[in-house]
Amino acid sequence: MDALGNLLLGFSVALTPINLFWCLVGVVLGTVVGVLPGLGPAATIAMLLPLTLKMDHTTAIIALAGIFYGARYGGSTTSILLNIPGESSSVVTCLDGYQMARQGRAGAALGISAISSFIAGTVGVLGLMLIAPPLARFALRFAPPEYFALMVLGLAMVVFLAGESMVKALLAMLVGLWIASIGTDLFTAESRFTFGQMKLLGGVDFIAATVGIFAIGEVLVNLESQGGAEIFKLSKGLRNLFPTLQDLKDCRFAFLNGSVIGFLIGALPGAGATVASFLSYGLEKAVSRHPEKFGTGVIEGVAAPEGANNADAGGALVPLLTLGIPGGNTTAILLGGLILWGYKPGPLLIQEHPELFWGLVASMYIGNVLLLVLNLPLVPLFAQILRLPYYVLYPLIIGISIVGVYSVNNSLFDVWMMGLFGLLGYLMRKLDFPAAALILGMVLGDGLERALRQSLMMSQGDILILATRPISGTLLFIAATILCLPAIRKVRFWRVAAVEREG
Amino acid sequence: MARDKGNLISGACLAAFGIYVISVASKLPYVSEVGPGSGFFPLWLGIGLVLFASGLMFGSFASSGSRAKNESQSWKTSARALAGWLAMMIAVALLGRIGFALSFVILTMFLIVALDRRPARLAVAVGIGLAVAFHLIFVIALDVTLPVGPWGF
Numbered sequence: 015m016d017a018l019g020n021l022l023l024g025f026s027v028a029l030t031p032i033n034l035f036w037c038l039v040g041v042v043l044g045t046v047v048g049v050l051p052g053l054g055p056a057a058t059i060a061m062l063l064p065l066t067l068k069m070d071h072t073t074a075i076i077a078l079a080g081i082f083y084g085a086r087y088g089g090s091t092t093s094i095l096l097n098i099p100g101e102s103s104s105v106v107t108c109l110d111g112y113q114m115a116r117q118g119r120a121g122a123a124l125g126i127s128a129i130s131s132f133i134a135g136t137v138g139v140l141g142l143m144l145i146a147p148p149l150a151r152f153a154l155r156f157a158p159p160e161y162f163a164l165m166v167l168g169l170a171m172v173v174f175l176a177g178e179s180m181v182k183a184l185l186a187m188l189v190g191l192w193i194a195s196i197g198t199d200l201f202t203a204e205s206r207f208t209f210g211q212m213k214l215l216g217g218v219d220f221i222a223a224t225v226g227i228f229a230i231g232e233v234l235v236n237l238e239s240q241g242g243a244e245i246f247k248l249s250k251g252l253r254n255l256f257p258t259l260q261d262l263k264d265c266r267f268a269f270l271n272g273s274v275i276g277f278l279i280g281a282l283p284g285a286g287a288t289v290a291s292f293l294s295y296g297l298e299k300a301v302s303r304h305p306e307k308f309g310t311g312v313i314e315g316v317a318a319p320e321g322a323n324n325a326d327a328g329g330a331l332v333p334l335l336t337l338g339i340p341g342g343n344t345t346a347i348l349l350g351g352l353i354l355w356g357y358k359p360g361p362l363l364i365q366e367h368p369e370l371f372w373g374l375v376a377s378m379y380i381g382n383v384l385l386l387v388l389n390l391p392l393v394p395l396f397a398q399i400l401r402l403p404y405y406v407l408y409p410l411i412i413g414i415s416i417v418g419v420y421s422v423n424n425s426l427f428d429v430w431m432m433g434l435f436g437l438l439g440y441l442m443r444k445l446d447f448p449a450a451a452l453i454l455g456m457v458l459g460d461g462l463e464r465a466l467r468q469s470l471m472m473s474q475g476d477i478l479i480l481a482t483r484p485i486s487g488t489l490l491f492i493a494a495t496i497l498c499l500p501a502i503r504k505v506r507f508w509r510v511a512a513v514e515r516e517g
Numbered sequence: 518m519a520r521d522k523g524n525l526i527s528g529a530c531l532a533a534f535g536i537y538v539i540s541v542a543s544k545l546p547y548v549s550e551v552g553p554g555s556g557f558f559p560l561w562l563g564i565g566l567v568l569f570a571s572g573l574m575f576g577s578f579a580s581s582g583s584r585a586k587n588e589s590q591s592w593k594t595s596a597r598a599l600a601g602w603l604a605m606m607i608a609v610a611l612l613g614r615i616g617f618a619l620s621f622v623i624l625t626m627f628l629i630v631a632l633d634r635r636p637a638r639l640a641v642a643v644g645i646g647l648a649v650a651f652h653l654i655f656v657i658a659l660d661v662t663l664p665v666g667p668w669g670f
Contacts, residue, residue: 050659181576185531185569192538192562199555206555207541230605237601237632238594405633406643409625412605413651416617421661426613433606440598445527463558471552 017143024372027072028380033373036069036077041381044084045388048100049092050418055085056343057422063351071355072370076377078351082344083135083327083378086287087385090127090320095120095399096411098229098418102220103287103323105453106295108228109175110308110315117311120397125257126313127320128389130269134321135382137273138280138328142335143375147361149281150336156282158468159480163489164282165462168289168454170493171296173500175450177309180500183451186442190455191462193218201467213427222419223456226432227449229415231439233408256393257313265317268298272321279322280329283341287326288457291319300496328378335363335371521577528574535566601632616666618648 027033047058059078066074089101094111107127114123141149156164169187176183196207197217208214257265272294279290298318299308308315333339338359340346352359357367364371402410419432442449466480473479481487542563545556608624625644629635652670655661 046659179573179576181569181572185566185573188562188565188569189531189534192559192566195559195562201551202546202549202555204545204555206545206559207538230602234598234602237598237628239597405629405635405639406647408628409621409643409647412624413621413647416609416612416621417651417655417661417663420612420617420663421655424662426609426664429609429612430606433602433609436605437602440602444592444595445523447527467553467557475552 020368020372021143021376023368024374024376025379027369027373028076028376032070033073033076033377034380036073037080037377037381038384040077040080041084041087041385042388044081044086045088045385047081048085048088050100050414054101054344054422055081056347058085059344059347059351063347063354066351067354071357072373074351074355075348075370075374076381078348079331079374079378080381082348083324083381084385086135086324086327087128087131087389089323090131090316091124091396092414094123094127094316095396096229096407096414097232098411098415099221099224101287101323102224102457103291103326104319105224105228105288105457106291106319106450107316109295109450110310110312112232113309113311114313114316115400119311119313120400121393122257122261122313123316124393124396125390126261126265126317128386128393129257129262130265130272130317130321131324131389132382132386133269134273134276134325135327135385136379138277138325139375139378139382140328141277141281141325142328142331142378146332146336147364149278150332153281153283153333154337155485157483158465158472159483159486160489161282161284161461162465162469162480163486163493164285164289165458165465167489167493167496168292168458169462170496171292172451172454173496174296174299174305174308175448175454176500177446177448179446182445182447186447186449186451187455190452190457191459192455193223193452194456194459195463200464211427213425217460218431218456219419219422219425219428220456221422222428222432223435224453225415225419226435227439227442227452229411230432230436231443231449233411234436234440235443236404237408256390261313265314267301268294268314268317269321271297271301272318273325276322276325277329280326280341281332282329283333283339284461286342286457287323287330290322290326292454292457294318294322296496300499331374335359335374336361338363524573524577528570528572528577531570532567532574535563535568535570538563538566597632601628604628604631612664614666616668616670617663618652618670619666621648621651 028037043058044055047055058081062078066078085101086103089099089104090107090111092098092100093104093107094115097108097112099105099108111123111127114120172183172187196214198205198215205215275294275297276287276290279285279293280287295315295318298314299305302308302314304312330341330345333341334345334349338349340349349359357363357370415432416429419428420426422428439449442452469479470477481490538559542556542559545559546554547556547560548554604624604627608620611620611623622644625647626637626640629640629643630637656663
């Protein structure tokens with residue numbers, strides 16, 4: 015009852031015309047920066063932060079949070095249409111989303127992405143409203159060994175990203191982990207694998223790598239055939255522009271899976287939406303009745319990661335607002351904003367400033383509805399991009415990739431890196447190495463190494479610390495079980511084959 | 518003789534790469550004053566790379582002959598893709614000198630005229646049209662900075 019009363023207070027704040035207007039501005043701006051690769055919500059919020067000093071603080075946080083979760087909606091658009099991940103958390107969406115677009119189901123993919131984002135975004139806000147304080151306290155029990163185990167669990171998802179060869183997937187993942195290790199070692203300040211390049215001291219830019227591997231790699235594969243390969247089948251009629259009832263039915267579990275995993279991972283500082291999207295994709299494939307079809311254009315393969323990266327936005331606000339701990343770049347800037355406006359994010363924030371917290375929660379409900387209303391009608395419009403002839407589409411993809419990567423740091427070096435990763439992506443496709451496994455390694459490498467080294471420091475070198483703590487032990491056990499799945503399946507297959515031969 | 522040359526060659530390259538990672542990592546401290554050193558993690562990565570790459574190489578001897586045949590077919594078309602990649606890298610090299618707009622138009626013209634054998638007029642129209650669209654959307658509407666040439670665009 016208390017929560018309901020507070021929520022009513024929140025709606026009375028969020029539904030004022032000025033707050034509604036800024037909520038709309040925030041989510042529209044968020045969608046735009048999400049669609050375009052490179053232009054992230056963190057940079058946008060940082061640029062707009064000084065402008066909010068003269069605004070009412072609740073209005074300001076409503077607008078900035080709108081950019082934060084609006085970007086998650088937009089991130090899927092270029093992933094699905096052009097194989098360019100708009101946000102790092104949309105990398106997984108490329109796997110099945112782009113394949114759906116090639117099969118003439120871009121509209122369905124974009125539609126399910128918006129619907130899944132709406133459902134998971136709403137679940138994320140519900141979680142923020144109902145279980146924020148206890149969840150934040152639980153998240154604090156995550157020390158380096160638990161983070162290490164979580165990262166290992168994330169890496170175990172490589173099992174579900176492997177195509178025909180598990181060895182190739184593991185190799186791609188190891189290369190991804192190596193790429194993540196490039197740059198300055200944060201513990202000892204020594205440079206590693208920088209090849210004498212100053213610009214590599216900060217590591218390889220993630221956007222440059224993913225855009226190169228996915229977008230440029232795809233263009234190069236398609237350039238092979240003169241006269242242009244038939245990249246996209248075009249959908250005919252409105253029916254194919256939206257998800258069908260069967261699609262929605264197929265995605266029931268994906269909605270739930272994405273919502274829960276996204277929110278829980280989001281609540282863990284430092285884990286991030288990309289990890290959540292990989293985990294939810296892996297879980298979706300693990301429980302699917304047709305796991306072999308994942309990667310070929312399965313609608314659940316879009317719904318699960320898109321749900322996860324949206325629910326993550328609600329989860330990420332839990333440690334920020336209840337403990338004052340930012341989980342990532344964007345929430346760190348939001349924290350800076352809260353402090354700049356004179357608030358002290360922490361356990362007392364909700365009690366001392368209920369209008370701020372509950373106004374934000376209510377505005378997120380409204381923002382999610384606005385995003386759905388804005389995005390669904392845009393689906394047919396976005397899908398028209400695929401009607402462009404390939405001789406316009408290829409330069410368009412290359413141009414967006416160059417601009418997107420360059421705009422992150424205004425760095426030509428990053429564009430060079432994108433080109434090199436493009437060649438790598440092309441070779442990986444030709445040699446059947448799963449690109450997503452490499453990206454998984456890149457995403458988790460930094461956190462994995464940091465957590466492992468911190469754990470070993472805590473235990474003074476005793477590796478058993480990773481397995482003997484209850485949470486980390488459990489997570490490692492689950493990861494080991496997942497890693498054993500292919501072997502178990504193979505043994506079962508051999509047994510069935512042997513029984514059939516005997517019979 | 519290996520039946521799957523692609524796997525054999527990629528396995529050999531990755532094994533060599535793994536050895537390189539090990540050699541660099543072994544020059545970095547394995548243990549530091551505060552705990553594991555900067556060479557600790559990459560060393561194990563290198564070992565993993567060598568092990569799995571060896572597995573891939575050995576596995577290449579067991580793969581079917583038909584797969585190897587398909588593979589050699591698929592590489593015959595790579596010249597066009599590599600030409601496109603080279604053109605893109607040249608355009609990237611030109612970005613800092615002649616700006617985004619002009620280097621993008623040149624790249625587009627190469628892709629359409631040289632690789633796709635379509636009329637130069639079409640290529641110019643597509644190149645200029647897209648360059649203008651990029652300028653309007655990114656530079657003017659979104660205030661994104663793009664590399665400019667000596668003539669200001």
